[in-house]
Amino acid sequence: MTLRVLVVEDDPVAADAHALYVNRVPGFEVAAVAHSRAEALRALEEAAAGKAGGIDLILLDLYLPDGNGLELLRSLRAAGHTEDVFAVTSARDLTMIREGVSLGVVQHVLKPFTFRTLSDRLLRYADFRATAETQAEAVSQDEVDRTLSVLRAAPTASTLPKGLSAPTLARITAQLRDAAAAGLTASEAAAALGVNRITARRYLEHLVSAGRADRHQRYGQVGRPEHHYVWRS
Incomplete structure (x- = not known):
């Protein structure tokens, strides 16, 4: 299964680099690139209505020209969107990171980052998705811990x-x-x-x-x- 990614990044050069990185990781493809909240919302609507299917993961910049990325995420959750999110940001404010976690951010990737950094996290996310989708329920606490550790602990x-x-x-x-x-x-x-x-x-x-x-x-x-x-x- 190929996981479809929406890249949301206001800097066109950075957006192109992030999209290039995503397309280099086996099992992932960029579905769309957006440079603002408005473009991101439009891309999600178009992906949901398109034949190729919706979006599985959003790489979300937290500083956008028409609003904060977490505000966008909050509005998406209120509208019923369940896409997983990687927060891609230079922000090191732990309060903001905590708020992101509460809104369903599964990874925070600090700028600037290398291909290896993003690749490791994407592959671990794919492992997490595969486990969650093929296994109806965990049989023990150890199994829950192991599943979550795959998502959280990047090598x-x-x-x-x-x-x-x-x-x-x-x-x-x-x-x-x-x-x-x-x-x-x-x-x-x-x-x-x-x-x-x-x-x-x-x-x-x-x-x-x-x-x-x-x-x-x-x-x-x-x-x-x-x-x-x-x-x-």
């Missing part, structure tokens, strides 16, 4: 083992998630991403250690077992 280079990079991890994560129950072997992941099998296996084993994938034995055509990795939904 950084410092949390990865030496030799692993966040961009490559994001690509392998997307491949494994897209494979669903079919899963991948290290050889299949390596071929898909253009890396060697040992490198692909290191990333897959990291996902197993992090509790985001499961490892099974699968027997090949000549009877030799291979490690088979499946995304943990």
Whole structure:
């Protein structure tokens, strides 16, 4: 499933950069770009009425030429809009951040940010959505905590083992998630991403250690077992 994103940003250069970043992340596409509250409202209405479907996620700048982004969000909630929101802002006011959380902001991304920063958060959001949509209810507190931690805890280079990079991890994560129950072997992941099998296996084993994938034995055509990795939904 492709998640459709509305980019709301008053600076045209920044808006283009954010849209470019979103379109580079597997499983996401920019549905529209708006530079004001009025344009954002119009884009949401047009997306809801269009054949391509509505908006799944809004990247929302909090400072817009015709009003505050949180005021826009408040009016959207009052009108029954349920789209998830990433607040994209240079604001570091914790009171504003708290208000955003109360209105359903699921991530705050501080400007300026890199592609890796946004990519990590988008992929984690996709994981969260996939879990919420395929699992009717949580069976334990641990499961609730694990689901929320996927959304909240974005990985950084410092949390990865030496030799692993966040961009490559994001690509392998997307491949494994897209494979669903079919899963991948290290050889299949390596071929898909253009890396060697040992490198692909290191990333897959990291996902197993992090509790985001499961490892099974699968027997090949000549009877030799291979490690088979499946995304943990």
